Amino acid sequence: MSDTPQPLSETPATSAPPPFAERFSDGLQSILQKMLGTQRQSPRRIKSFLNGTWLGHPLHPVLTDVPIAAWALTAVFDIIWLISHATWAASGAFVTLIVGLLAALAAAVTGLTDWSDTYGTERRIGLNHALFNVLALLLYLLSFVLRLLAGPGDTIAATILGLLGLVSVFYAGYLGGEMVFSKGTGVNHTAWEAGGEDYEVVMAAADVQEQTLYRVTVAGVPVVLLRQGERYSAISATCPHAGGPLDEGTLVGNTVECPWHGSRFCMSDGRVLTGPAVVNAPRYDVRVTNGQVALKRLEEH
Structure with a gap:
């Protein structure tokens, strides 16, 4: 017997088009796979490098700690500035914000590389994870521009944007954890294989x-x-x-x-x-x- 699901009636049905998110994911994955050389002959060095094969560990989670920590420090400096209006706090927030922006770009590249091989539920969660990270990146980029225009001082608007960016990146981190701990994305599928004591x-x-x-x-x-x-x-x-x-x-x-x-x-x-x-x-x-x-x-x- 065929495993292919059979129609419930003889009346031909017009299948609904896939949701926009699915079409968008298909198109984006196709573009990423072409850019990364996924379909090329081995060794596919660029993709393997971005995956972290050379490291023996996924590269993306290693990099994500940097922007999260940097932007958390930005929030700390911003709060200090709001309380004291200390110039050193404004300068510290500016520096950590820049560090976070640079690290976020690297994390985005490696994350998209890993996401290009996902499918189903993990792909949908991964897309939302990416969108909230992009939102955080845009908020911090705008915050950076406002701080740059303000000179050595800080601005209330830039601080608010930074705090909103931190909320967004924290939620993105939650979704990243959902992919790993609930869906098993990136988890070693042989980790729990048991070996017998005898031949x-x-x-x-x-x-x-x-x-x-x-x-x-x-x-x-x-x-x-x-x-x-x-x-x-x-x-x-x-x-x-x-x-x-x-x-x-x-x-x-x-x-x-x-x-x-x-x-x-x-x-x-x-x-x-x-x-x-x-x-x-x-x-x-x-x-x-x-x-x-x-x-x-x-x-x-």
């Missing part, structure tokens, strides 16, 4: 053909197995980035590419070579005994 037989060695990816199960965990000559290698079959099935990916030499978002992993050691994934795939030791292939997960150090 587990998965298949007969005679059935393992060369240069073919096999999906096997070890201690209840899906693993992808590869034979190249007399050498065997195995890593988790789940892509750490979004859970894509690596056993259905493309094998080039000793590298497997995830069919969902193009992350590439070395089959020998699980090392991530190309983003959007940022962590290595768990690897397994392979033994061939009495014509049987047995696997055991290797502990990470």
Whole structure:
């Protein structure tokens, strides 16, 4: 039986166009993917750099702390200025505001890079997250202009704009947390995979053909197995980035590419070579005994 949903009646129905937010997201993601070279051949260095593959950790959350902290300090200096009209407080607010603006631009670029690979509910939340961050950026930019025109002193209008910007960026941060902690965006999908204490037989060695990816199960965990000559290698079959099935990916030499978002992993050691994934795939030791292939997960150090 087909899994495709069937119409409830024979009367042809005209499907409603997708909401504006969905159309906007589709168009924006398409533009971002072209700019980032998402569809290009590996190694896609720019995208991998912005994802944080080289860091072993998503780059976006590392950068977001800077504008939030800087703009929070701006608010502190502004409050001090409102109370005392101290020139040093106005100067401090001006400097931290600039730091926040510069860091926010870097955070925006990396955030949009990560968002370009999302879909469904996480994509909608991510779009709102981005919009409130853009609103905060515009408010602080206008606040910056007003402070610049005011010279060494501060202005009430600039302070109010800054406080509104802080509220906006805090709410954007809340939405960012919603993506990570409720939807699992950017979470390592292999983090909770358990490894057995003993080797587990998965298949007969005679059935393992060369240069073919096999999906096997070890201690209840899906693993992808590869034979190249007399050498065997195995890593988790789940892509750490979004859970894509690596056993259905493309094998080039000793590298497997995830069919969902193009992350590439070395089959020998699980090392991530190309983003959007940022962590290595768990690897397994392979033994061939009495014509049987047995696997055991290797502990990470």
